[in-house]
Amino acid sequence: MKYSVERTPHLDFAGQSYSSEYPNLHRYPATMIPQLGVQILKEFGIDDGVMLDPYCGSGSSFTAGIACGITEMYGYDLNPLAVLITRAKFTRLDPDLIHRAYRALRDNVFEELKQESTAESFIPEFSNIEYWFSPEVIKALATIRCHLESISDEGIRTLFSVAFSETVRDCSYVRSNEFKLYRIKPENVLTFNPDVYGVFFACLRRLRDNYINVYLRNLNNARVDVKLGAYQPNSIQHNVVLTSPPYGDSRTTVAYGQFSALSNAWLGVDDSRQIDTKLMGGCVVKRLYEEGVIAPAIMQIAADDMRRAYEVSAFYVDLARSISAVAAGVKQGGKAIYIVGNRTVKQVQLPTDQFIAEQFEAHDFRHVITYQRSISNKVMPSRNSPSNKAGSTGTTMHSEYIVVCEKNVRSPDLSQLRLF
Numbered sequence: 001m002k003y004s005v006e007r008t009p010h011l012d013f014a015g016q017s018y019s020s021e022y023p024n025l026h027r028y029p030a031t032m033i034p035q036l037g038v039q040i041l042k043e044f045g046i047d048d049g050v051m052l053d054p055y056c057g058s059g060s061s062f063t064a065g066i067a068c069g070i071t072e073m074y075g076y077d078l079n080p081l082a083v084l085i086t087r088a089k090f091t092r093l094d095p096d097l098i099h100r101a102y103r104a105l106r107d108n109v110f111e112e113l114k115q116e117s118t119a120e121s122f123i124p125e126f127s128n129i130e131y132w133f134s135p136e137v138i139k140a141l142a143t144i145r146c147h148l149e150s151i152s153d154e155g156i157r158t159l160f161s162v163a164f165s166e167t168v169r170d171c172s173y174v175r176s177n178e179f180k181l182y183r184i185k186p187e188n189v190l191t192f193n194p195d196v197y198g199v200f201f202a203c204l205r206r207l208r209d210n211y212i213n214v215y216l217r218n219l220n221n222a223r224v225d226v227k228l229g230a231y232q233p234n235s236i237q238h239n240v241v242l243t244s245p246p247y248g249d250s251r252t253t254v255a256y257g258q259f260s261a262l263s264n265a266w267l268g269v270d271d272s273r274q275i276d277t278k279l280m281g282g283c284v285v286k287r288l289y290e291e292g293v294i295a296p297a298i299m300q301i302a303a304d305d306m307r308r309a310y311e312v313s314a315f316y317v318d319l320a321r322s323i324s325a326v327a328a329g330v331k332q333g334g335k336a337i338y339i340v341g342n343r344t345v346k347q348v349q350l351p352t353d354q355f356i357a358e359q360f361e362a363h364d365f366r367h368v369i370t371y372q373r374s375i376s377n378k379v380m381p382s383r384n385s386p387s388n389k390a391g392s393t394g395t396t397m398h399s400e401y402i403v404v405c406e407k408n409v410r411s412p413d414l415s416q417l418r419l420f
């Protein structure tokens with residue numbers, strides 16, 4: 001295949017962040033800035049039809065889709081926190097009901113505080129909870145959770161749970177500037193005494209206002225259906241896939257599961273500490289990926305470290321399988337737009353952009369173009385662990401690739417037509 005890459009400075013969005021146009025309801029790692037999605041959809045004249053994001057994270061592609069006039073969208077993610085955030089952004093709610101539910105929750109929690117009781121049954125069961133939260137914080141979080149769970153409207157409960165999740169993070173001993181679970185220094189633990197109720201209600205007011213003034217206002221007649229799980233083809237055929245898949249396995253690139261583990265546990269997810277093993281490349285198999293454009297890089301890594309080569313291979317096995325499913329769900333003439341970074345392992349850069357194009361071409365697509373943009377504004381770990389050894393780090397990538405492929409249009413087989 002002839003593979004062309006075009007450097008596109010206008011897609012860098014230098015100096016812009018996510019929140020410079022769209023307030024985020026919850027932090028999430030490696031988000032796509034919606035402005036990028038909007039620009040790409042516009043450049044390809046995509047302003048209607050059905051959109052899919054098979055790894056939707058916090059739902060930025062849907063923000064872009066809505067801004068461009070798309071009204072039917074489907075999202076999937078294996079991380080329950082991602083699904084919660086995306087559902088909260090794009091579920092249509094009545095503002096009066098939100099204000100009423102806010103006041104009721106505030107009054108109920110206030111009444112509860114006079115009782116001195118502990119909502120014991122709302123404390124999640126996970127080992128070493130005291131390592132991450134003080135007893136006072138655990139008690140306050142359990143009280144809030146107890147009253148959150150009694151909200152009968154599912155949409156409002158989902159929206160308010162996003163503020164709860166941010167509160168869990170902010171009131172824990174987790175270092176706020178890391179995606180992985182690292183605890184703050186012991187001397188800081190001693191003096192860390194957050195006002196959990198104050199943090200929660202301030203976060204809830206901010207979230208409520210951003211939801212009503214931005215997300216609800218823009219939603220118009222759009223419908224976004226988000227499911228927890230990996231995408232599997234179904235009866236729906238999509239006109240466009242706009243997505244940013246993970247760049248590699250969570251353990252050595254971006255730890256989506258670890259980032260979300262405490263929130264997920266407090267939100268009632270049973271296996272909250274196991275999520276990274278379910279994500280792409282999370283389950284290592286002893287098989288090298290020996291086909292196509294990725295093979296030389298894998299062989300180079302294997303020559304140095306066979307275990308790392310297996311780990312890296314596992315990611316591409318999963319990505320290939322996922323692309324095969326996604327490709328089946330795209331209409332003829334439809335587009336797959338994947339935004340991805342090429343990470344480096346053992347000083348070997350992995351051409352993930354070309355791999356994606358190659359996989360789509362193997363499933364009846366043609367590669368249209370790949371754009372290259374600089375990612376100075378993306379919230380990523382500034383250093384990663386390319387050798388996967390503790391303490392050994394390298395800088396993460398500075399470029400991102402936007403791979404655009406189009407599903408071939410087959411002319412009808414006239415020989416099969418019966419003439420009457």
Ligand SMILES: C[S@@+](CC[C@H](N)C(=O)[O-])C[C@H]1O[C@@H](n2cnc3c(N)ncnc32)[C@H](O)[C@@H]1O
Binds near residue numbers: 058082243256
């Ligand atoms: C780069 S993030 C997506 C970020 C998103 N574009 C946003 O702006 O928030 C990749 C997402 O893929 C999810 N993921 C990883 N493996 C997956 C799989 N096999 N199926 C579905 N989602 C997966 C992760 O949980 C993560 O949320």
